Amino acid sequence: MDIFDTMKKTKSKEVLFFDEPKVGLKAILAINNTTLGPALCSCKLYCYKSNDEAIDDALKIAKYNTYRSALSRRDIGGGSIILLGDPEKVKSEQYFRALGVFIDKLKGKVFVVSESGVTDEDLLDLQRETEFVLGLPEIYEGSGDRATKTAKGVLWGMKAAAKEKFGDMSLKDLRISVRGVGYVGKQLVKELLNEGASVTITDKVYDKIKEVQDLYPSIKVVKPNELYKEKCDIFAPCAFDNSITSEEAKEMQCSIIAGSTNCAISDKKALKILTDKGILVLPGYLINSGDVIQVSNELDGYSIEKTNSELKSIYYRTLNILQKAKEEKRFISDIAIEEAENYIKEISYIKSLR
Secondary structure, rough: OOHHHHHHHHHEEEEEEEEOOOOEEEEEEEEEEOOOOEEEEEEEOOOOOOOOHHHHHHHHHHHHHHHHHOOOOOOEEEEEEEEEEEEOHHHHHHHHHHHHHHHHHHOEEEEEEOOOOHHHHHHHHHHHHOOOOOOOOOHHHOOOOHHHHHHHHHHHHHHHHHHHHHHHOOOOOOOEEEEOOOHHHHHHHHHHOOOEEEEEEEEEOOOHHHHHHHHOOEEOOOOOOOHHHHHHOOOEOOOOOOOOOOOHHHHHHOOOOOOOOOOEEEHHHHHHHHHHHEEEOOOOOHHHHHHHHHHHHHHHHHOOHHHHHOOHHHHHHHHHHHHHHHHHHOOOOHHHHHHHHHHHHHHHHHHHHH
């Protein structure tokens, strides 16, 4: 891959590589944009097939984090940290403390939050070497569990889509299919059931299904390769990016696609198929920013009441973008990206006045 070409496509500004052989640390830090403030970097530990795949993922995640911050009008930018390796083999206190040393050298240019493969315990090790960590448990003076706020944000996005599609923001009695019941997906199921929705789930990991099924016996479970065929009102992708292929798009029987996955559609072809079928396709980065709202509030002194109130802004923002996309007959994702980039330009101008 041509890393500079990929950086240009994702509009990323910097890519840093950290290598500390004595502790087995190999890290990629991508900084997409810091116009709004320091880059919020989700830290993910995963065993990639190649370094190119890892770099590509780092740049894409950093881009999505920029969109999430800008759309939420946060004073924080977008970045990502990718750690290469098997989480079962490479983790140690020294591993994350070494990463903390590297992060601290950036002197507040980036803040770190946990992502797939990285736990609160790992961040506590990292925090021993740097103060630039967000989203820790409340007992350690952080804002606590981020999955709940992410799920609540997605819920507000679904309500906006329901209002646009059905004329009513209520999710009561709607049939909602959730693909992926990890941390966020499990919380989303809880929120949906509280709203009175009928929920169907699937996941590639049986233990995750079993955990959710034990908590909520009323839910329906189907095989991973069959959920997209289920007739439903809302399909919620909460697993990996690019999970909906063109072939799946042809068979989907839903009215709305809205979940926590940043970008659930594999390509523009699949997106066109879904749009032509009259399906509202909400990009995840438009509605999954509940955790961004939460951790960015830590910078000014965290308040759960303030955060819960601000989560409602996702509803109004999403509704406005849906209406604009309808009026201009454009993809919702294109409108959302345009809104994010325009906001960054506007704030860049304001900051130039200093």
